[in-house]
Structure formats: structure tokens, C-alpha cells
Amino acid sequence: MSSGRLPSLRDSAAGKASLKFKPKAVARRSKEERDASALKIKKDEDLKSKVDQKKSKKPMPMNQKKRVPRYLNNTHVISTGPLAAGNFVDSSRSDMRRGIVKVEGGDKSLVRKGLQSIENHTGDSDDDYDSDMKEKLNIIENDESGSNINQAKFNMGREYTTANFKQDDSDAEEEDLDMEEEAVQRRRIEELFPVRPLRIRHEDVEVVEQKIDESITETTTREPTPATGLLKSEETTSLHDVLKNKEAELQNELQNLHIDPDSHAIDAEEVKHEQAMLIKDHISILKKLDKLNKKSDRFLLFQMPYKLPIFDEVTTKKEDTEVTMEIEPTTNEGTTIEKIKEESSEADKKPKKKTKKTTKKKEHVPQEELTGNVGSIRIHKSGKISIRIGNAIMETSKASEATFLQDVIALNEDPDAPGVELLGRVEGKVMVTPSFDA
Amino acid sequence: MSENDNKLFVAEEEEDIAVEGEAVQEVEIEDIRMIDEEEDEIDSDNDDDDPVVKEIPLNFGGKDENLHIFQYINKLRLVNHKPSEHPPISAARYKSKSSLWEIDVPLDSKAFFNEDKAKENWNGVEVQTLKGVGVNNICQYAAFMEDNQAYLVPVRTTAQLKPFFKYIDAVNLKRRQEESKLNATPASQRAQVVTMSVKSVNDSSQNRLTGSLLAHKVADEETQVDLNWAENTVRQFRESVIKESSESIVKPIESHEEYLNHLV
DSSP, rough: OOOOSSHHHHHHHHTTTTOOOOOOOOOOOHHHHHHHHHHOHHHHHHHHHHHHHHHSSSOHHHHHHHHHOOOGGGOOOOOOOSSSOOOOGGGGGGGGGGOOOOOOOOOHHHHHHHHHHHTTTHHHOOOOOHHHHHHHHHHHHHHHHHHHTTTTOOOTOOOTHHHHHHHTTTTTTTTSSSOOHHHHHHHHHHHHHHOOOOOHHHHHHHHHHHHHHHHHHHOOSSSSSOOOOOOOOTTOOOHHHHHHHHHHHHHHHHHHHHHOOOOOOOHHHHHHHHHHHHHHHHHHHHHHHHHHHOOOOOOEEEEEEEEEEEEEOOOOOTOOOHHHHSOOSSSSHHHHHHHHHHHHHHHHHHHHHHHHHHHHHBBOGGGGGGOEEEEEEEETTOOOEEEEEETTEEEEEOOOOOOOEEOOOOOOOOHHHEEEEEEEEEEEEEEEOOOOOO | HHHHHHHHHHHHHHHHHHHOOOHHHHHHHHHHHHHHHHHHHHHHHHHHHOOOEEEEEEEOOOOOEEEEEEEEEESSSEETTTOOOOOOEEEEETTTTTTTTEEEOOOOOSOOOOHHHHHHHSOOOOOEEEEEEEETTTTEEEEEEEEEEEEEEEEEEEEEEEEHHHHHHHHHHHHHHHHHTTTHHHHHHHHHHHHHHHHHHHTGGGGOOOOHHHHHHHHHOOOOOEEEEOOOOOHHHHHHHHHHHHHOOOEEEOOOOHHHHHHO
């Protein structure tokens, strides 16, 4: 047994008594101290003052007031330094003890500027961080560490989600035509620093936890749980009647709610919400259409059903049959149309109609070659958008929005001068589905 | 609102009648009745609780246009709620049979770019190559608006353009060639053995070159066409589509129900 095999195992088994590393006793600061040294942001203070008010109303034992959440036991909330909540300090402009984060490559002025500009633009990018707040913060900083006004900081607490990219840009887009040098640079910086990390402020969590604790704390009693009074059912009405009544009630309610029997949602709120969302989508489609009207280099993609209603070619009003004949000479069907048209132009309009009736099948315009006015996009009073193609009604819905750039290009495969034309960018996508409600 | 509606539809009827002129009544009347019925249906669709407020005419056109969609996977559509700048494009290449696109975007050497490293390690790479295969897209249309009318032009393919690290491949290939030159004798012998075994498989499956293998082969053998990249030609494009669309008149022959049946 004592062959010396696996000595490390034995050691570890026996070595429990004597730890190799003595845990360093961390001097815990009281909550008041931490609060004093933590970043003071107005919102926090508000929250805290509310909490304090609550506390003052409720008589609480002192030890409970000082309770610290378990997950923060033996931890130290870092309120200064590079890992601190909300602070980034450009090392070139402050003393070294503030942090170890340095901006690499000091000659890359753009990067530096980017970091600085983030601070400069906090006003327009952060809504809860207004200017007088900044002043206040500076004063506090002054009290703390002397002379670091105009530090380059940026708020790491700002939360960015994909929604930021998906948001409608319809209002913000107009002024991007004539940009000055500065604006160009700012733009580049924005492109280089598109997303900032998410940060959770422990102070906030603490406050919330305390609130939760306060709300659910209940003193335990030795009394038994009160028994629920038995429901006194009216035995006179039979089960069948009750069921019938309930059924009728349900039907009534359903009628009141105008719930579409096809929709699988049960909750009335859910249905309403869904309809509101759909309308919102439609309004956004409409906005986009409006934008297309204004800007020539914007496109909207339409995903149509794979089969469209069948259309017939009709001779134009102005009797210029030659023109239409020139358009369609290539395909077989085109030639049949030509023949028919020749006939029709010679003869009266009555036989033309008849030939049309008899040769209908040959005359359909193939879907790929459909040209001309086929219907309309209809905007309803409620904001809903439907599409009429021929006599068929289609429903529209907004496709999920892409976060990446999409272009529409036209390819010219002419062997002499092959080329691509950039026509414009894609604004969004609309799905068109046949309506089965009618 | 409904009055407005009716006016619209009446106008359409009149148009139809105008087109058909003073034709013999039998057929005409039938037709009109049909239209009437259909339009009544349409009316009843919306009039019960949600009338149509506004209509945007919808036109098809550009059947001879060859439109494609490029999706720049590595470029954001919006930067800080504003549309991002379009990447500059210095060259475009295309293989039509395999619909393989290649696009060169000059690299931005001002920020986060190590020029020395690029020169030393990567043969002085200056462009980012984006590559993608155009995928057929049935019934996808690109819409634009002119004079409050919508025009739909069919889109042929959609291509996802992703960065393709040509310069790394080139360097790797070069290094491998040099290595094989250096220790030629043992490696080449082994290689011979391998080729033997491959051959035996190859004999039986001459026709089995299908799917992605075949696509690769076709793409590799196809010659690339260098394309001229042109911008700001939207005007002409729009005008031609609008003209084409205005010259043709089509008439639907199916009712909504007929269309639904014909779908199935």
C-alpha cells in the first residue's frame, strides 16, 4: 500500500487539514462605505431613496437592513479601476493607479479619437446620462481624486440589442447626403465601434434583491394553514345544465372578442397584441413604400406566391398593335398572339372577342413575361395592407429584417461589354400570400 | 370611402368597355356581369369592417432585365440608425454557368490594419474578396415606386457574399509546393500509392461525379468574366421598366376562387 504510487492523491486526501494557500482575509466594507465610493448616478439615488423611504416606514431590525445578498459574500464590489462598473479611463490622460487598460498603438489616432468621441457623444447616445449629470459626476470625481476633469470614459452599461439595428431608419436618413469631414470621421468611428458590451451593475441588482426580500418576507406562525372552505355547489342544477351554461358563456365571450376561429391563440390579449403587431408591420411597409417614392435607389423585395393569377394579353387602347407585337415575337406563345392579333386587327372587334374566347389557353401570358398593370396595393382603414392581383386578393406580411446590407444589381452578360450595374439597396422584404378568407 | 371605391371600380369597367368598344352585346354583357360579380365579392371583402382607403397601382415590368440580389453578410445595413456606407467595389467577376460571383472590396488601411504584416506575410494584400453563389429565387420581385405607382421587376438569383481568403490560400499553396519540392523522394512515392487506389475507385464511378463535386468541377473549369462595375444607372433602368410596363395591357381571367383552385 505504501508503495509510493499516486502520492499526489494521498497527499490531497491527507492535506485537507493544512491548506497550502491561506485565504486572504478580505476587509469587508460596510454598505455605506461602498455606496459612498460607488459611482453615483441619479437613477441609483432615486431608487435608493425610495428604498430608504420604504425602510423608514417599515420598522426593521438593524441586522436585516445590513444584510448582504449571498452571492456577494466574500466579494468586493469594484467601484474604481479598470474593471469597475461604467468607467473606462484612457491611461494616457490619467495617473496609472486608475487602471491597467491602455490604448494600444498611440499613433492610430482614429482609434483614440473613437474612444474619446464616445465620451463626447454620450449626450446623444445615452438617454439617462444628461449633461448636468455629467457635471455632477465630474464634481464627485474631483472630490475623489483631484484633477481629472474631462476624462475619457464611456458608459459600458448601455445595452445594445439587435433591435437597435432593426429599427426603422426612416426619420434619421435624410441628412446623410452632404457630410463634412468631421461627420465622415464620426461615421467611420461609429462603424469601427458599433456595439458596446452589456454590463450589469451590481448596485442595481442588490437594490432589486432587497426589494424582493422585503416584499416576500413573512413571519412564520405555528398555526396550521387555514383550510379552504369547501365550495358549496348547487346540487339542484345538474352537471349537464352547468356545462351548457358554460358553453353558452364561452360562445358569448368569443363573440365579444371577435376572435378569428382559425387563430390558435386562446388569450384575448394575445390576439389583440398580435393584431396590433401586424398593423404595425403594415404601417412600416407603407412607410417604406413612401420612402421608395422619395429615393430612387431604394428597393423593396416582394416574395410572391409561386403561381400568380392568369392574365390575358389585351390589345392596347391606342390601336398600336404593332408595338405589342414587337414586344412579344420571341416565344411560341408570342407568335400565336401575333397571329391572333393580326386576325383581330383586320376583322371587327366582335370576331376578335370570339377568337379570344376560343383560343384562351394559348393566349395566357406566361408568368415570367407578365408586363403592365396587374392590380394594386390596397391600404385599408385599419392600416392593413392587402394586394389585389387581377381578381385575386393577397395578404401581405413583413419578412424578418436583415441586419446586413443588400444590393439590387443588374447583370449585363453581353459578351462585348459585360458589366454590373448597381441599382440600389434593399430596404426590406414583403411576403405576399393568397388570402383564403374570402 | 366606399364611394371612392365604387368610383374606382366603375372607372375600370368603363375602361374595359372602352377597350372592347361597341362589340356585340352577348359576349360583352356576360363579361361585364362576370366582372361585376367579382367586384362585388371584392367589395364585400373589405366593406364589412375595413374599407380600402388608398390604392397604389401595381405594375409588372422588366422581364428582360437580369436582376440579382447581393447580400453583404459582413456589412451592416444600419450603423447607429443610419444607413451604412456602401463598400467601394474595385472589381467584379462572374461565372455564368455556375453563377459564381466574386467581388473585390479595397481594404481600409487606416484603422486596425497592419500594413507591414500584410506586406511580409500575405503578398501585400490590398483587397478583400467576397465570394458567393447566386441561388435561384422563384417569384421574388424587386419593387420601386415612381409617381405613387409600384413597379415590380423579377429577381433571378440571390447571392450571399462572404469573405473569401484568397491570399491565405495562395500562400498556403505556395508553401506546400515548396515543401514538396524539398522532401520530394519519400513523399512522392507515397503519393503514387495513393493515386493507384483512387484510380481503382474512379474506374467504376465515372458517372458518379454529381452534386457538389460536379458543381465544383464546373466552377473550376469555367472561365471568369471580368465585369465593369457601374453605379448611378438607376434612372435609365427605371425609365425603361416604366415605359415597357405602360405599353402592355393585361386582363385577368380568373376570379379569386378560380385562382385559389388553380393554386392547388
